[in-house]
Amino acid sequence: MFTEIYSSSITGIEGSIVHVEVDVSNGLPAFAIVGLPDNAVRESKERVFSAIKNNGYIFPMKRITVNLAPADLKKEGPWYDLPIAMGLLIASKELSHQSFLSNTLLIGELSLKGDLRPVKGILPMILNAQNQGFDACIVPIENQGEASLVDSISVLPAAHITQVIDHITGTKKITPVKESSIQTVLDSVPCYSEDFSDISGQHSAKRALEIAASGFHNFLLIGPPGSGKTMLAKRFRTILPALAKDEALETSKIYSVRGLFQQSGLMTRRPFRTPHHTASKASLIGGGLLPKPGEISLAHNGVLFLDEMPEFQKSVLETLRQPLEEKKVHLARASHHFIFPSSFLLIGSMNPCPCGYWTDESRPCRCSPFQIQQYRQRISGPLHDRMDMHITVQKIRFQDLQPDLNNEKSDAIKKRVDCAIALQKKRYIKEGFRYNSEIPSTKLSRYCPLEPAAQFLLKEAFDKLAFSARAYHKILRLARTIADLDQKETILEQHVGEAIQYRGQDQE
Ligand SMILES: Nc1ncnc2c1ncn2[C@@H]1O[C@H](COP(=O)(O)OP(=O)(O)OP(=O)(O)O)[C@@H](O)[C@H]1O
Ligand SMILES: [Mg+2]
Ligand SMILES: [Zn+2]
Numbered sequence: 001m002f003t004e005i006y007s008s009s010i011t012g013i014e015g016s017i018v019h020v021e022v023d024v025s026n027g028l029p030a031f032a033i034v035g036l037p038d039n040a041v042r043e044s045k046e047r048v049f050s051a052i053k054n055n056g057y058i059f060p061m062k063r064i065t066v067n068l069a070p071a072d073l074k075k076e077g078p079w080y081d082l083p084i085a086m087g088l089l090i091a092s093k094e095l096s097h098q099s100f101l102s103n104t105l106l107i108g109e110l111s112l113k114g115d116l117r118p119v120k121g122i123l124p125m126i127l128n129a130q131n132q133g134f135d136a137c138i139v140p141i142e143n144q145g146e147a148s149l150v151d152s153i154s155v156l157p158a159a160h161i162t163q164v165i166d167h168i169t170g171t172k173k174i175t176p177v178k179e180s181s182i183q184t185v186l187d188s189v190p191c192y193s194e195d196f197s198d199i200s201g202q203h204s205a206k207r208a209l210e211i212a213a214s215g216f217h218n219f220l221l222i223g224p225p226g227s228g229k230t231m232l233a234k235r236f237r238t239i240l241p242a243l244a245k246d247e248a249l250e251t252s253k254i255y256s257v258r259g260l261f262q263q264s265g266l267m268t269r270r271p272f273r274t275p276h277h278t279a280s281k282a283s284l285i286g287g288g289l290l291p292k293p294g295e296i297s298l299a300h301n302g303v304l305f306l307d308e309m310p311e312f313q314k315s316v317l318e319t320l321r322q323p324l325e326e327k328k329v330h331l332a333r334a335s336h337h338f339i340f341p342s343s344f345l346l347i348g349s350m351n352p353c354p355c356g357y358w359t360d361e362s363r364p365c366r367c368s369p370f371q372i373q374q375y376r377q378r379i380s381g382p383l384h385d386r387m388d389m390h391i392t393v394q395k396i397r398f399q400d401l402q403p404d405l406n407n408e409k410s411d412a413i414k415k416r417v418d419c420a421i422a423l424q425k426k427r428y429i430k431e432g433f434r435y436n437s438e439i440p441s442t443k444l445s446r447y448c449p450l451e452p453a454a455q456f457l458l459k460e461a462f463d464k465l466a467f468s469a470r471a472y473h474k475i476l477r478l479a480r481t482i483a484d485l486d487q488k489e490t491i492l493e494q495h496v497g498e499a500i501q502y503r504g505q506d507q508e
Helices: 044-053 081-091 099-103 122-131 141-147 161-169 182-187 203-215 229-239 245-257 281-285 314-318 321-326 369-376 381-385 410-427 441-447 452-465 469-485 493-501
Strands: 002-011 014-025 030-034 063-069 104-106 136-140 154-158 219-222 303-306 328-332 337-341 345-350 389-392
Touching (some): 002 081, 002 122, 014 081, 030 044, 044 081, 081 104, 081 161, 104 122, 122 136, 122 141, 136 141, 141 154, 154 161, 203 219, 203 229, 203 469, 219 229, 229 303, 245 337, 321 328, 441 469, 452 493, 469 493
Parallel strands (some): 002 104, 030 063, 219 345
Antiparallel strands (some): 328 337
């Protein structure tokens, strides 16, 4: 007899429906799985055999063919165990077939005992099933949090194969889990343990970080060892605006595919990724035969922090150029072209020279000009260009290091950031971009009106400091953000003046 069960596959970070067709016919005992399965799918046979046998059901000693359709789509992962097992039991008449299965998605890895194990990629698979009009899905109990984020699809969690069998035969139905409201989950996020008020002094660096957060500008922190660069960068996320519902879902899909489960199934905070400087190209941009998203995609809608940036391999850093520009990464494979979202804010940190003390007046720098040049060149010109702000972090003075109760808290700074972001949201509502750092050069004149004095200052600076066209555009975008923090629609002279300060490296 023949039967058909529905399951799902993952391509990139999107789910697509897979028809699990099972045919059991008379003939010499054989068990074949066709339809481009990978090793984990092929090994399904052994798990399914044991799980059925160990729960008192009869495994058919017949000719079994399982076809995973569409056949041109590569199938990866162990979650076809459950649909294959159910298909087998129905096709061999161990269970009576129920029509509701034509509207239900089955996903789950089986242990030899018949326990259902959690799988990667539940969120995109269930989202796709919902789009395709499925009514229900049976998933491993540990995946129920993730699955229940998707609305208008009934999520039936199961811990063991017998629960699924009882549900299908109608002996005991599984109770659906309550849908979780994404907004409620997002609203109940606890505060960060670290805070901006932990940082003493460093007022100009803090101001710069506030500007960066207000327009999503990439920045590079340059300062001597121990000046607090890492400390500043780690607290940057505490002033970023909260994740919107669609952003949270989009980022969660990436974490789901990588199997980095969150407790609620949802990414509730902007990601902050800090890959080590020994990171490979594949770990940064994504890799594998069927590629999985890398660090830059895990940082989607959040921050990628490259601490000690010149220590990264130059070729690894160069791979960031295209995703920084396009906000997504393309990975070509023979079978398919994969695109992963990677819209992240890049923070880099570095010392001014190899010994670290070039800008430190209290200690002599022992580096030769050639060594300094070589060190700086590890970050290429085009990559430097993609940094909107170069922020100099000065060595902290003793009097600044005393605990100060008046240090502003992250919450207060975040309120101003939120106001600036709200202005941008309103202004760019009909555009394909969201933040000032993303204004295309063709639209700068429209969105960055300058008062005459600001225009004059910019022209003077352009001539005197020999800015490139790209640097000029970056100053305009940055000045736009500074004006937004000031709640001004027209960009004033002081806004341009402050923006120019952050392009110091262009002149060196
Ligand atoms: N402004 C500050 N306020 C309070 N503590 C500070 C400040 N700056 C530095 N510190 C202290 O110094 C330590 C080192 O700072 P941090 O690691 O951020 O320096 P860094 O600039 O990243 O140095 P490196 O170049 O060596 O990586 C911090 O853990 C903190 O204890
Ligand atoms: Mg550091
Ligand atoms: Zn030096």
